[in-house]
Amino acid sequence: MNQELTDTKASATPESESTISTSPKENKPGGIQRALLALAIGSAGGFLFAYLKLPLPWMMGAMVATTVCSIAGLNIGLPSTVRMAMVAILGVMLGSAFSPALLDHIGKWAISVTGLLVYGVVALVLVLVFLRRFARYDPVTAYFSSSPGGLNEMVIVGKAMGGDERIIALTHASRILIVVMIIPFMFRMFGDYHPQPGMLPPGSGFDLPMHEWALMAGCAVIGPIIAMRLKLPAAPLLGAMVLSMAVHLTGLSKSAPPSMLIAAAQVVLGTGVGCRFAGTAVSEVLKIIRTSFGASVILLVTAVGAGFLLQDITGLPWYVLVLAYAPGGLAEMSMVALGIGQDVAFVATHHLFRIAFIVILAPIAFRLIRRWF
Numbered sequence: 398m399n400q401e402l403t404d405t406k407a408s409a410t411p412e413s414e415s416t417i418s419t420s421p422k423e424n425k426p427g428g429i430q431r432a433l434l435a436l437a438i439g440s441a442g443g444f445l446f447a448y449l450k451l452p453l454p455w456m457m458g459a460m461v462a463t464t465v466c467s468i469a470g471l472n473i474g475l476p477s478t479v480r481m482a483m484v485a486i487l488g489v490m491l492g493s494a495f496s497p498a499l500l501d502h503i504g505k506w507a508i509s510v511t512g513l514l515v516y517g518v519v520a521l522v523l524v525l526v527f528l529r530r531f532a533r534y535d536p537v538t539a540y541f542s543s544s545p546g547g548l549n550e551m552v553i554v555g556k557a558m559g560g561d562e563r564i565i566a567l568t569h570a571s572r573i574l575i576v577v578m579i580i581p582f583m584f585r586m587f588g589d590y591h592p593q594p595g596m597l598p599p600g601s602g603f604d605l606p607m608h609e610w611a612l613m614a615g616c617a618v619i620g621p622i623i624a625m626r627l628k629l630p631a632a633p634l635l636g637a638m639v640l641s642m643a644v645h646l647t648g649l650s651k652s653a654p655p656s657m658l659i660a661a662a663q664v665v666l667g668t669g670v671g672c673r674f675a676g677t678a679v680s681e682v683l684k685i686i687r688t689s690f691g692a693s694v695i696l697l698v699t700a701v702g703a704g705f706l707l708q709d710i711t712g713l714p715w716y717v718l719v720l721a722y723a724p725g726g727l728a729e730m731s732m733v734a735l736g737i738g739q740d741v742a743f744v745a746t747h748h749l750f751r752i753a754f755i756v757i758l759a760p761i762a763f764r765l766i767r768r769w770f
Contacts, residue, residue: 428476435473438462439668443660447597456663456732457581460574463671468682475665475672483665485617485637486654490662491731492616492641493653494741506743509711509718510750516703516722517754520545523699524692532688534564540763542568545696545724546748546755554760558767564685570673571689572696576725577670579697580733584716597656609652616641631727631752638745663732696724721747 442462446454466473524543528534534542541555542565551569556562617637624636644650654662674682700722704715711718717739723730727748734744 428474431472431474432476432479434471435463435475435668435672436664438466438471438473439664439671443664443667451581455660456667457577459664459667460577460670461667463668464574464674465671467671467674467677468679470679471675473672473675475669480665480669481621481633482617483662484631484633485621486658486662487666487732488620488634488637489613489616489641490654490659490735491634491741491745492638492643493645493650494745495642495645496651497646497648505711506746509707509713509721510747512703512707512718513722513747513751514754516699517545517751520696520699520724521759523695527692527695528568528688531691535560538564541565541759543692544755544759546751551755551759554763558763567673567677567682567685568689568692570670571686572693573725574670575686575690575693576697576723577730577733579693580720580723580725580730584720584733597660603655603657605652605655609650612644612650613641613652613654616644634727635749659735666732700724717743720744722751724751727752 439459439462442458442460443455444458446458446461448454451457463473521543524545525539528539528543529536532539537555537558537560541551541558541560544551552562552566555565620636620638620640621633622636623640624632629635641650653659697719700719701715703722704718707713707718708715720730720734720739721744725733727745730748731741731745733739734741
């Protein structure tokens with residue numbers, strides 16, 4: 398890796414693909430002011446994007462606004478507890494997409510899930526070659542930066558194996574940013590997507606029965622606790638989602654969080670991604686974003702190719718398969734599916750498998766091939 402990137406090495410807090418971590422500054426005096434400023438900027442960006450009828454406005458608007466402010470040097474940040482709470486709400490919402498009728502279709506997803514594994518291997522190899530030859534990343538950093546997902550685990554394992562954890566984290570964060578920016582506009586041009594009539598995402602109001610509120614609150618609190626005890630990846634999101642999925646598949650609940658609450662969660666999620674770049678030199682951010690753009694193009698082109706190859710076999714449109722394969726983060730891609738009216742359960746299930754493949758297989762594969770590094 399070139400000298401500029403090597404000289405900027407610093408510690409990065411472990412994080413999940415969907416829960417971008419904060420710097421230690423956020424727990425020091427002034428952290429509340431930084432968080433309030435970040436949320437104000439994110440909310441303003443989300444409102445602007447919603448007003449302009451842009452795809453996935455509340456998350457994308459918050460992400461763009463806070464990324465620009467972070468690169469400009471504004472001192473903003475977001476406590477992990479705030480993100481964890483909102484990500485748990487998104488998990489409950491994603492779980493609500495799984496209804497009893499869905500059980501009849503899950504068996505039909507076996508082909509696309511198998512194709513996902515093949516896609517992951519091909520995409521990792523192509524991006525690895527790109528990062529080594531064109532970005533000049535060192536071998537370990539390139540390997541763990543090239544995996545199509547599993548940001549938290551890749552940062553932890555990559556650091557343990559001798560990679561630059563800061564570059565790995567920023568490369569993955571940039572990839573999420575770029576993929577989430579590209580996918581909705583691609584759907585608008587090629588996927589027959591039409592903006593929502595209102596400014597809020599689809600959903601219910603706050604006038605839900607008390608037992609529905611109790612079930613959703615239980616999923617948002619108990620699910621993440623169980624997932625963290627089991628040390629699962631993206632525990633706040635995954636725990637709430639799996640417990641909500643079980644509640645909805647058994648028919649105990651038929652409700653999802655209110656649309657206003659979902660919009661607020663999207664703002665927090667987008668703000669968290671943008672704040673990831675705070676405190677980083679502009680030259681470094683631009684260099685990594687430029688590198689990540691090339692890697693993201695490779696990942697998306699590969700996903701589009703897989704979509705076209707599998708659409709006749711699975712009977713699904715190519716762009717839905719692209720959404721299920723695109724490595725933009727479980728929560729982010731599920732939010733894109735929600736925002737553009739696609740099958741959230743299908744997309745979320747495939748991203749769960751993608752994360753599982755990456756978390757389990759990538760470190761094992763590295764240990765097997767490291768002799769060639």
